[in-house]
Amino acid sequence: MTEALLEVDNIDITYGGRSLFRRRPALPTVQGASLSVRRSETVALVGESGSGKTTIARVVAGLHRPSRGHVRFEGVDITNLVGDRSRSLHRQIQYVFQNPDASLNPRRRVSQILGRPLEHFFEMRGADRARRVEELLAAVHLPPGYASRFPTQLSGGERQRVAIARALAAKPKLIVCDEVVSALDVSVQANILTLLAEVQASEGIAYLFITHDLAVVRWIAHHVYVLYLGRILEGGTPAEIFAPPYQPYTAMLLESVPEPDPSGPLLRAEDPTTESSVPPQPEGCPFTPRCPHRLDQICEREPPPHQRLGDTHEIWCQIPAGELARRQSVVVS
Amino acid sequence: MRRSWETIRDLPAPYLLATAVLAIHLLVALTGPLWAPFDPVKLSAGPPFTSPSPDHLFGTDNFGRDVFSRVVHGERVVLLLAFSASGLAVLVGASLGVILAYLRNWVDESAMRVVDLLLTIPPLILSLLLLSALGSGYVIMISTVAFFFALRVLTVIRAAALNVVTEDFVTAARLRGESAWSVARREVLPNVMSTVLVEFSLRTGYAVLFIGGLSFLGFGAAPPTPEWGLMISEARPYVTNAPWIVLAPSLALASLVVSLSLFTEAISEALGLGSSRVRDV
Numbered sequence: 001m002t003e004a005l006l007e008v009d010n011i012d013i014t015y016g017g018r019s020l021f022r023r024r025p026a027l028p029t030v031q032g033a034s035l036s037v038r039r040s041e042t043v044a045l046v047g048e049s050g051s052g053k054t055t056i057a058r059v060v061a062g063l064h065r066p067s068r069g070h071v072r073f074e075g076v077d078i079t080n081l082v083g084d085r086s087r088s089l090h091r092q093i094q095y096v097f098q099n100p101d102a103s104l105n106p107r108r109r110v111s112q113i114l115g116r117p118l119e120h121f122f123e124m125r126g127a128d129r130a131r132r133v134e135e136l137l138a139a140v141h142l143p144p145g146y147a148s149r150f151p152t153q154l155s156g157g158e159r160q161r162v163a164i165a166r167a168l169a170a171k172p173k174l175i176v177c178d179e180v181v182s183a184l185d186v187s188v189q190a191n192i193l194t195l196l197a198e199v200q201a202s203e204g205i206a207y208l209f210i211t212h213d214l215a216v217v218r219w220i221a222h223h224v225y226v227l228y229l230g231r232i233l234e235g236g237t238p239a240e241i242f243a244p245p246y247q248p249y250t251a252m253l254l255e256s257v258p259e260p261d262p263s264g265p266l267l268r269a270e271d272p273t274t275e276s277s278v279p280p281q282p283e284g285c286p287f288t289p290r291c292p293h294r295l296d297q298i299c300e301r302e303p304p305p306h307q308r309l310g311d312t313h314e315i316w317c318q319i320p321a322g323e324l325a326r327r328q329s330v331v332v333s
Numbered sequence: 334m335r336r337s338w339e340t341i342r343d344l345p346a347p348y349l350l351a352t353a354v355l356a357i358h359l360l361v362a363l364t365g366p367l368w369a370p371f372d373p374v375k376l377s378a379g380p381p382f383t384s385p386s387p388d389h390l391f392g393t394d395n396f397g398r399d400v401f402s403r404v405v406h407g408e409r410v411v412l413l414l415a416f417s418a419s420g421l422a423v424l425v426g427a428s429l430g431v432i433l434a435y436l437r438n439w440v441d442e443s444a445m446r447v448v449d450l451l452l453t454i455p456p457l458i459l460s461l462l463l464l465s466a467l468g469s470g471y472v473i474m475i476s477t478v479a480f481f482f483a484l485r486v487l488t489v490i491r492a493a494a495l496n497v498v499t500e501d502f503v504t505a506a507r508l509r510g511e512s513a514w515s516v517a518r519r520e521v522l523p524n525v526m527s528t529v530l531v532e533f534s535l536r537t538g539y540a541v542l543f544i545g546g547l548s549f550l551g552f553g554a555a556p557p558t559p560e561w562g563l564m565i566s567e568a569r570p571y572v573t574n575a576p577w578i579v580l581a582p583s584l585a586l587a588s589l590v591v592s593l594s595l596f597t598e599a600i601s602e603a604l605g606l607g608s609s610r611v612r613d614v
Contacts, residue, residue, distance in 0.1 A: 061508055062508070063504065063507075063508070082507055082508055082510065083507075083510075085510065087510055090508065090509055090510035094508075095504075095505065095508050097501040097504075097505070099501065102500050102501040102502065103500075103501035103502050103504075103505055104502055105500075105502040105519075105520055105523070105524070106524070107523035107524055107526075108519070108520075108523065116506075116509075116519070117509060120509055120510075120511065121509075166505070170509075
């Protein structure tokens with residue numbers, strides 16, 4: 001179990017560039033990102049919009065090529081586009097999208113939506129296929145009668161279940177879950193997360209879980225990476241992430257979670273007005289302008305150094321972890 | 334499908350009238366030859382230039398042929414030619430449009446610039462040129478018309494498909510490693526099918542007019558075929574003395590084109606695509 005299922009090794013991702021009739025400036029969106037996912041494990045990638053978390057997911061899926069670095073799956077380099085990957089790799093890495101309204105073809109019945117991957121990957125047809133479609137529906141707790149429905153005849157949560165069933169149809173080893181619950185009602189979110197946990201327990205599937213929701217992370221993840229504007233700033237188990245010392249950005253993220261009990265302990269934002277107007281250099285720590293602990297000369301110019309705080313806990317920051325811990329004494333419970 | 338039908342039923346009266354007229358045209362095309370009173374090419378079915386009467390509803394022409402029978406028989410010729418041309422145009426145009434929209438790469442970019450270039454050529458003039466060079470058989474005529482119409486269908490369907498190809502279900506199919514053809518057929522085409530239907534109806538109307546025009550100019554059907562454009566052309570010298578010979582096929586042609594155009598409008602609205610009138614010819 002020590003060998004990683006998925007390894008993202010120091011990748012840079014750049015958008016834009018040239019095509020036959022277009023010339024756009026290349027924009028770096030992710031810099032030096034490394035992460036690994038082990039078998040049957042849920043790894044969460046947390047960040048606000050624009051942090052590059054979906055971009056990393058798209059590289060893993062083969063929809064983008066990183067401009068630097070490697071992606072490995074079971075030790076084999078897969079730093080290529082989906083068209084160049086083998087069918088068995090297509091099968092083993094599945095993707096569940098944020099919005100089930102868009103990820104299910106409105107003109108195809110559930111039986112066709114679930115049946116197509118069976119046909120494509122396993123050459124299943126006829127009665128075999130129909131039986132397997134029913135099994136898949138059962139696995140995501142939908143009645144077999146739903147096979148003949150169109151996606152528009154299902155609720156949002158039911159559609160997301162169908163999308164998950166479609167991913168399961170391929171018998172994958174890894175499912176990339178891109179904000180899979182953020183388009184759903186809170187009560188439905190819990191159901192879907194329970195379902196994902198259940199499927200993981202029975203099938204041993206690993207998840208790369210993209211989200212901006214810390215509550216979800218705490219609930220489902222075995223390991224968390226915190227991403228800000230294209231750089232991973234902290235990594236660790238949820239217990240480590242949710243306890244000091246925090247990387248300064250993580251601390252701010254945790255503060256921003258609404259506190260249900262106002263009398264309880266509160267992590268105070270140091271001083272929200274200290275935002276710097278100086279944009280960081282491309283190499284510098286992207287959080288510098290908003291960071292309450294920033295060191296003006298260094299943070300802007302130098303990439304934040306890696307600090308390993310334990311077997312699994314790591315942060316990227318100029319300030320030593322001990323110093324951070326001293327400044328952040330209060331725990332968010 | 335039922336909802337579409339109910340929407341059609343609730344459409345304004347002109348659309349319903351047009352649909353009824355179109356139904357009559359189709360019925361005549363299907364069954365006309367069974368009940369038309371005379372052979373359309375039979376000379377001296379009556380005295381030449383007989384004015385309309387119970388024996389000859391639309392009178393007779395300069396050869397004494399029964400104009401009513403010729404119009405009725407012509408319906409089949411006209412519709413068959415138009416449907417072939419528009420059907421071929423939609424088949425080719427829609428397939429290419431969907432594939433190009435899915436590819437969205439340099440092939441698409443280059444192909445669309447070529448299409449833009451070809452769209453600047455006036456279809457009638459180049460058709461006449463081609464037909465006079467290659468001879469005026471039906472196959473060549475239909476291919477020529479279909480070619481020009483396919484360009485227009487292609488741009489419309491490509492535009493509609495571009496809205497579909499960015500959807501996540503298309504990405505999901507790509508991630509599965511499906512071929513471009515499979516994605517185009519399974520995922521994209523069903524979502525632009527309503528546009529394809531409207532295009533087919535619209536282009537059929539234009540094809541009736543266009544082919545009628547070619548025949549009128551002598552590059553389409555050959556005498557003695559009872560093709561309406563050709564009939565109008567042949568009857569021109571007698572328009573003052575025996576106007577019915579010109580009027581009968583003209584009215585048939587006009588009512589077919591107008592009813593097709595209004596019907597297109599009706600299904601376009603029923604399918605929720607808005608007016609098709611803003612489209613180019």
